[in-house]
Amino acid sequence: MPNRPAPLPTPRLPMTPVLSWASVARGRGARVPSILDAGPARLVTSGRIAIALALREMGIGPGDVVLVPAWHSLSMIPPVLWRGATPLFYKLGMDAAVDLDDVAAKLDARVKAIMVTHYFGVPQDIARIRAFCDAHGLLLLEDCAHCFFGEHAGRPVGSFGDYAIGSSMKFFPIFEGGCLVSARHALKAPPLRSAGLGFEAKIALASLENSFAHGRLAPVKAMLWLPMKLKDLAWRTLKARRAGAGAATAALAPSSSDSSAEFEPAWLDKRSSWFSRTMLRLVSRPRIVAQRRRNYQALQRALGGLPGCRPLYPALPDGACPWLFPMLVDEPDRLAARLKDAAVPVVRFGQHQWPGVDAAVCPNSAALAHGVLAFPCHQDLLPHELASMIARIAQALQP
Template sequence: MSDQGEMPEMPKSPMPAEVSQFRISKDPVLTRRFLKFFPSVANAPGAHNLAQRYFFFQARNAIYHGLRALRLSPGDEVLLPSYLCAAAIEPVLALRAKVEFYRIDRNCQPDFNDIERRIRPETRVVLAVHYFGYPCDIANFREFCDKRGLLLVEDCAHVFQDEVQGKPLGSYGDISVFSWRKFLPLYDGGELVLNVPRELSVTWAKEGTLSTVRAAKHLVEQSASYTDSGSLRALVSSLELAKSGWDRLRRKKTKTAPKPCTDFVGVEFDQSLVDLPMSRISRWVFRRSDVSAIVAKRRENYAFLMRELSSISGIRMMFPDLGAHHCPWVFPLVFEGIEDAHLTLRARGIPAVTWGGVRHPSVPSGEFPEAEFLYKNLVMLPVHQNLSEADLHAIVQESRLICRSYGSTAVGNQASAPCPTGDEKR
């Protein structure tokens, strides 16, 4: 494994950083079955920690390489939830595999009977999602796949830190994928975890100077958005000038092959970025992040919104119980009977989003009514650790006004100060 793809352990990371050389079989299903029936081997020194970790520029690239490690071949089929961001679907199609979707109910819970019905001879992989930082029935997914000889991809893109039955999220799947830039002020950063060791060859691309400048500029911009510091704003301007100057210099070097463009655009899968590692600056921030403080603040913000929004008629919270360990990515809710509530909130300065704009065209229209409802109506509110008390009160106030003004043309005509957040990305 190249040094560009490894990183020291993050404090209290959900997955261990060490890489074990323990091997049983090149087939992950056989390996998992062996460990299940021979627990003495599974508990032997060095065998309890089989995880291999790779850090990529984007989580979608981690999905791509994870499926490669599972030896997904053209024509193989992957079962995906019908409510899913397109960024998680594109890597599957890039490997020329087939996609089939299974039913998700309005509470984002999987229908295992529907999954069973859709299994075919070419089905090899099932993908399970921990939506918005809340664990799905991942133990059932694991048992379901083991009994049928299927591989399990655990999508932890919305997970920062949590556990189920004493095991950390990310340790149930044959592979797991995290998206750290959803929680931290990172320009880039996704992680692939291979829980059953596989051989994975990555020809790591070299991080260019421009990529480093972009990552530094993003970090300073994130810091400046939560402060009135003039020095930080000046630093942002300096980095922008440096980036522009480097762009001009690169354009003059016509004989040099262009570096991959690392500006984020949409949810499409960019093959030129697939071998790019997590940037040096993002790794630096990642290693030094105070995990406990971030978890505590996000939980505090979520609890505030849960308490204040619960008294507003017309709001249905997706997860009205914060639990003991959950670290939420966002606050998902439905404004009952109100269309495009997120657009009204955005017009009022609240960075609310839905997945309506990131629905993949391969999801069949009309086949999954519950998913259709979620794409259109499930609104995600920010709970970012840097939100101020005034930001949280603004979110509650604007949500209350929407519910009170339902049916009135006055809704959304007045704008308030925006609440900053850096969460809406994969």
Template sequence: MVAYPKSQIPTQPVLSLASFAGASRPARLGSILDVGTAKFVTSGRVAIALALVQMGIGKGDKVLVPAYHCASMIQPVVWAGATPVFYKVHPDTSVDLEDVLGKLDGTAKMLMATNYFGFPQDLAQLRRFCDEHGLYFLEDCAHSFLGTHRDKPLGSYGDYAIASAMKFFPVYEGGCLVSSRHDIRSLRLHSAGLGFEAKSAFNALEKGFAYGRMSVLKALLSLPMKAKNLLWSHIKNAAPSKSISLGPGASDGGFAFEPGWLDKSASLFSRMLIRTVPTSRIADKRRNNYLRLHEALSGLPGCRPLFAKLPEGVVPYVYPMVADNLPEIFPRLKHAGVPIIRFAEYLWDGVDGTICPNSVELSRHCLQLPCHQELRPEELDWMIEKFRSITLSSGTNAI
């Protein structure tokens, strides 16, 4: 894999004093935490695995999963001993229910549907479909911690729903499992230990410091941070293996599923931030940033927004665009420090154009720009200018 330089501006939310602004304002849109009892785990993929356990899915069962996916969505299914069966999605990422229907053979036990980039599927229709065909419904809200569908919080329609807190809150790790239909209160989780708890707090602070946030606090904590770095360096050098990690791989950019984190709760620091950071600010900032990007980038040659408009009730995870010449502009943007990401860049082995041509096209041509609430206006302007200049200089033709 190519090693790109660090992004000039944060790809995901980073902690700042502004993160807590507007704490007295009521939440304007729903949250997955409004659905029911929430169990806070360290990642969305762990939440998927726990949902599978709760549903009793295992060897001999088939699980219907989208052909447009990342590996972390599929690995828990394989870990459970079930067989993933990939169904088609339409060009706008909506579920192709006709294709799903053709894959029902009596052994399928569950349907997983993803609210890609924060834009909900037709969840009411999917709920009816699963009820009619005796399927469990897992609502994947990894991209949609906040938002509503038909005046109900996202996550309300599935038998179980999962979310990834790291994509919406300035935390090092975090995910959750919820259910409005099944009692999960008996699910027991425990801390991964003091080292993990400390790493979760220090990492969230350090990421904020790295992008120029909380400079006064950074100065006050300079000595404790230096002591922490020296201690960690000593521990790593003294260990037989240098591959030491006190946190889950999901938080450090990995895509692997780690069963050892199944019974671990999210850190106290992450849970505290998820409960205290005002979601009204998150929703408003993300929607405003999304619309700013949409206005500035919609007319670029060779590019088009994946979604033509931003509906009410949607709190976007990112701003997704389809670019004709993504293989050309992607490395140029990355080397310039533009924080673009590509969901489903690598599809599961065997998923190709014969399975779902739309998924392959999205995998090859869809990129995402951040629109999170911690972007400063000048950072957003810089990203827009860089994206426009690199795209316009590439000489592409309009779609």
């Protein structure tokens, strides 16, 4: 057996977008459609909060059934349970397309709504799904958590559902953010309110600290060195005092900011931070889309022909803006371990499924949950960072 190759030296790679001077530079190109073009929007702190609000707007309640894709994020399920409803999981193809035959077989008087996910930024055949829902009296919740930008059949993503949800923190250099949109219904929920000064400061500082940690905004880091040190000292002192008094330290930001699957109803009436809402206006959207497509295609060219893996999607559709670059891998656990050793950021979306959802429910979904490894392709990867990541993935794929 050949010796395992030594990991390549590499810079620390940002998993998510990182604020930099380039983030707010004017992007070139035409205006790009997004979920925010689909209709009036509520800017909230996460996609899961938006799901809960959408289900409430739909009138989903005890005794109702909500159809959910068998390949899913764990965070999609607690909002359904919060409404007292039951999730029922439907099948997908190996390309993650909705199996409408299976959906039709599951319909009965209790089924009120279906969640449809646009995986990794590639839209489903959502016009066909919309027609199916209209024919069966089914409410459609369009899950654009992976698909903030893009269009289908000449319309923005999010405009086909009765309601649509998005996750802005997957596409912008921010620490929290989601949205609820409806192209078909007025949003009835009461106005959102701020989560307070602590939350506002936490989000702005966390976004800046992420930037500093990856070598961006060096002059700003130098100017804020002392205030940041004083902030760290004050926070450590506060936590120590509370711990000594036996009191819990209240969270200043939702757990979704730290990739937890937890659902926190306390955030249902909170609006996204001022910092995040400002970034939605200032950050160049044409740059986001163009650079993500460019990075995705670079990954596809470099890795698409290597043994033991294949891109989940043979080609990136025109107009699609990817969240990540997903590959279907023959030996995912082995490769994931190698990538961890090589410090390559990787996402295994849906690896952990809701209890009871396994290959017996949907063999394709189980295969995707186990076999898909996804890599960052966001707009803030620098050329040398992208090249380094490609080299390390290629090396990890060697026998």
